[in-house]
Amino acid sequence: MxxxxxxxxxxENFVDEMLEGLLLAHPRLVRAVSxxxxxxxxxxxxxxxxxxxxxxxxxxxxxxxxxYVRPGFVDGCAVGNLFASPSAEEMLAVTQSIxxxxxxxxxxxxxxxxxxxxxxxAELALGEGIEVTTVLGADDVASATPEHASRRRGIAGIxxxxxxxxxxxxxxxxxxxxxxxxxxxxxxxxxxxxxxxxCTLPTVGHPNFEVPAGEMEIGMGIHGEPGVERGxxxxxxxxxxxxxxxxxxxxDPPPGSxxxxxxxxxxxxxxxxLYILYRRVHRGLADxxxxxxxxxxxxxxxxxxxxxxxxxxLLLDDELTGYLDAEPRGATATVA
Amino acid sequence: xxSTGTISAxxxxxxxxxxGDQVAALRDELSALDAAAGDGDLGVxxxxxxxxxxxxxxxxxxxxxxxxxxxxxxxxxxxAPSTFGSLLGLAFVRAGSAFAGTPDxxxxxxxxxxxxxxxxxxxRGGAVPGQRTVVDALNGAATAAAGAAGAGAACAGAAGAGxxxxxxxxxxxxxxxxxxxxxxxxxxxxxxxxxxADRARGSRDAGxxxxxxxxGALSASxxxxxxxxx
Numbered sequence: 001m002x003x004x005x006x007x008x009x010x011x012e013n014f015v016d017e018m019l020e021g022l023l024l025a026h027p028r029l030v031r032a033v034s035x036x037x038x039x040x041x042x043x044x045x046x047x048x049x050x051x052x053x054x055x056x057x058x059x060x061x062x063x064x065x066x067x068y069v070r071p072g073f074v075d076g077c078a079v080g081n082l083f084a085s086p087s088a089e090e091m092l093a094v095t096q097s098i099x100x101x102x103x104x105x106x107x108x109x110x111x112x113x114x115x116x117x118x119x120x121x122a123e124l125a126l127g128e129g130i131e132v133t134t135v136l137g138a139d140d141v142a143s144a145t146p147e148h149a150s151r152r153r154g155i156a157g158i159x160x161x162x163x164x165x166x167x168x169x170x171x172x173x174x175x176x177x178x179x180x181x182x183x184x185x186x187x188x189x190x191x192x193x194x195x196x197x198x199c200t201l202p203t204v205g206h207p208n209f210e211v212p213a214g215e216m217e218i219g220m221g222i223h224g225e226p227g228v229e230r231g232x233x234x235x236x237x238x239x240x241x242x243x244x245x246x247x248x249x250x251x252d253p254p255p256g257s258x259x260x261x262x263x264x265x266x267x268x269x270x271x272x273x274l275y276i277l278y279r280r281v282h283r284g285l286a287d288x289x290x291x292x293x294x295x296x297x298x299x300x301x302x303x304x305x306x307x308x309x310x311x312x313x314l315l316l317d318d319e320l321t322g323y324l325d326a327e328p329r330g331a332t333a334t335v336a
Numbered sequence: 337x338x339s340t341g342t343i344s345a346x347x348x349x350x351x352x353x354x355x356g357d358q359v360a361a362l363r364d365e366l367s368a369l370d371a372a373a374g375d376g377d378l379g380v381x382x383x384x385x386x387x388x389x390x391x392x393x394x395x396x397x398x399x400x401x402x403x404x405x406x407x408x409x410x411x412x413x414x415x416a417p418s419t420f421g422s423l424l425g426l427a428f429v430r431a432g433s434a435f436a437g438t439p440d441x442x443x444x445x446x447x448x449x450x451x452x453x454x455x456x457x458x459x460r461g462g463a464v465p466g467q468r469t470v471v472d473a474l475n476g477a478a479t480a481a482a483g484a485a486g487a488g489a490a491c492a493g494a495a496g497a498g499x500x501x502x503x504x505x506x507x508x509x510x511x512x513x514x515x516x517x518x519x520x521x522x523x524x525x526x527x528x529x530x531x532x533a534d535r536a537r538g539s540r541d542a543g544x545x546x547x548x549x550x551x552g553a554l555s556a557s558x559x560x561x562x563x564x565x566x
Contacts, residue, residue: 081417088422089414116419116460120426127433 004200006305011202015059015081022066030069038086039093040066041076051169051178052076052098053105055162056091057114058083060201061222064158064301065108072328073166074107078118082201082304083223085113091121095130103131103175107165107182109154110136133175135182137161139191139312141250142219142228153221156264156301157189157312160324167326185320190251192243193266193310195220196233199303218242222266222303236273240280243311248288253315257290260324262312267302269309274298277309293321341500342440343558346398347566351557352408353393356386358553359546369542373524378420378542385416399439405449406432419461420470420543427456427474443485443504450478450508468522470543476515477551481508502555502562509548509555516540516548 008014019037023030033039056078057065066077076094078086095104104125106118115136122132137154144151165182173181195217198207209224211217216239219227234242253259263278265271274297285292293316301310314320343351359366360383367379389411397403409428412421431452435441441449454474458464465475484507488499519541 084417087414087417088426089410113419117413117422120413120422120460123426124429 004202004205006200006202008202011205014202015079018059018062019066019079030066033093033097036090036093038079038090039076039097040069040079041094041097042069042071044071045075045098047100049101050172051102051105051175052100053107053162053165053169053178054078054091054094054098055106055108056080056086056094056118057108057111058085058223060199060304061302063299064156068159068162072170072326073162078121080114082203085111085117088117088120088124091118092124095121095125095132096128099125099130103133105165105169105175105178105182106132106134107158107161108136109158110138110150110152111154131175133179135161135165135179135186137186137189139186139189140193140219140221141190141246142192143221143225146250153225154186155191155193155222155312156262156310157191157314158186159262159264159296159300160189160260160312160314161185164320164323167323170326171323181319181323185314185323188251188315188317188320189312190247191262191310191312192218192246193220193222193227194218194239194243194308195227195266196307197268197305198224199267199306201304216308218246220308222301222306224303236276237280240277240311241284244281244284247311247313251313251315253290253313255289258293258316258321259285259290260294260296260314260316261285261292262296262300262310262314264300264310264312265298265302266306266308266310267299268305268307271298274309277311281311294324341498341502342442343446343501343505344440344566345401345404345438347558347561348401348441349393349396349398349404350561351554352404353390354557355550355553356389356393356408359383359550360386362546362549366542366546369539369545372539372542374542378418378546381416381418381421382546385412385421388415400436401438401441402432402434402436404432405429405435408432420546423457423461424453424470424547426460427453430456441501443481443488443499443501446501446504446508447478447481447485450474450481454478463525466522467525468519468541468544469524470541470547472519472522472541473512473516473544473547473551477508477512477547480511481505483507500562502558505551505555505558509551512544512548512551516544519544 031043052075054076055065055074058080060082076098078090080086125132137158138152139157140153140155143153164185168178168181198209200207216233217227218229263274363379363383370378392411409425413425463469463471481504484504
């Protein structure tokens with residue numbers, strides 16, 4: 001096995017040590033539920049009765065998912081092994097811990113294992129008198145055609161869902177409203193990624209998939225799921241133009257729309273390159289007659305050290321804009 | 337001596353311990369079966385899961401069937417993280433609710449229990465009989481038990497004795513075993529095996545075999561206990 005360019009100790013302890021470090025670094029923000037080291041909840045909660053929001057998913061995508069446990073975003077997160085689903089028990093522990101008596105919204109990416117385990121958690125929670133609703137991020141346009149949009153994978157665009165649902169819940173809205181608003185946010189989001197490399201799971205030791213140097217794969221998923229177009233690596237402008245065209249075709253915003261944009265690094269791609277991509281996206285939107293209300297650029301949903309980026313568009317209306325702009329306005333979700 | 341032909345919670349606990357051990361012991365064979373049509377980790381996953389179940393059951397209150405089932409289910413969900421572990425775990429949890437506070441199982445209870453397990457896995461997992469999954473073995477067991485319990489009730493009539501629960505369980509185990517064997521001839525329609533269809537045909541579904549193994553050992557243990565007067 002070739003030596004890995006990674007900073008770690010024993011590979012099998014990767015996730016537990018990551019979580020331990022995270023909790024030690026940010027004790028005023030996050031804590032583990034007693035007896036449940038993989039159930040992470042806000043440490044600064046004031047206990048106020050309100051709808052609360054739980055998310056969850058596999059490790060390897062920081063700041064997704066646990067990095068969004070912070071004021072204005074979500075209240076708790078079930079953490080799974082690398083690229084694997086957390087168990088129903090962990091999600092139930094999160095649910096019980098964050099429950100403030102007004103119901104809990106599960107907001108997470110559309111992946112089969114997560115859906116199975118979190119649906120089970122919801123069933124168990126209901127048995128304990130906690131009402132749970134579910135909204136799935138399904139923004140990856142490359143993963144299924146528009147006719148099967150509900151099968152799409154959830155990628156970086158869930159960031160918008162977290163912010164908007166979080167603001168709605170913080171405003172004191174009831175579960176039905178928070179759920180409706182969250183669903184509206186995810187329904188208005190479209191994303192697509194481009195991969196320039198694969199990534200290596202510490203416990204496996206070799207890349208889980210390969211993108212040869214000088215090539216790119218548009219539409220590759222954050223676990224290496226196959227994309228829709230592989231070919232020579234083009235210029236940033238061409239790649240951004242390709243991705244933007246796919247997004248606008250799918251989203252089909254009315255003329256003169258107001259949009260929020262997220263340009264996200266998959267892990268190895270630096271912010272400089274993200275800004276070069278954004279430049280082309282911004283111009284492309286203006287050329288199409290739309291305006292960018294806000295732009296978010298940086299690491300929001302990664303895949304370990306994968307090289308590549310994703311672009312997400314959120315079609316705004318007054319309601320979504322209000323929640324998106326609510327305090328805290330802090331753009332990055334990197335846990336601080 | 338159990339004159340009403342029921343399985344006491346205590347006998348059930350011993351049987352569940354034995355059954356879990358049997359599945360764990362079959363680790364390599366289950367993994368090999370799973371590798372033919374899946375990602376090959378079912379044996380290890382279940383060995384780990386049932387190893388943890390043993391620890392929990394050893395400490396559990398042996399007077400409540402519901403508790404034994406729920407605790408097994410919760411442990412499997414957490415310690416056998418996989419589609420199979422999650423589904424089977426949930427099934428046991430639902431069964432635990434259905435039999436909460438129950439001190440023993442009659443033949444009718446055995447049939448009902450197996451029905452709850454089958455319904456849970458089928459509903460949450462999205463598979464029905466005939467698709468080469470554990471649902472085939474679960475359904476085979478539930479059908480056999482329901483048939484036996486019904487026939488026993490019909491025979492009992494005015495005497496009211498009904499079928500011995502141990503006998504119902506034995507019929508169920510046989511039903512599961514036969515159904516698991518038949519999965520070798522089925523075309524997989526769901527799960528990972530579905531897109532490895534050619535490789536899967538001709539070998540038994542690992543999940544179905546796991547369930548048949550569990551139920552077979554469960555039944556053997558109960559029958560042995562019955563022989564010693566339990």
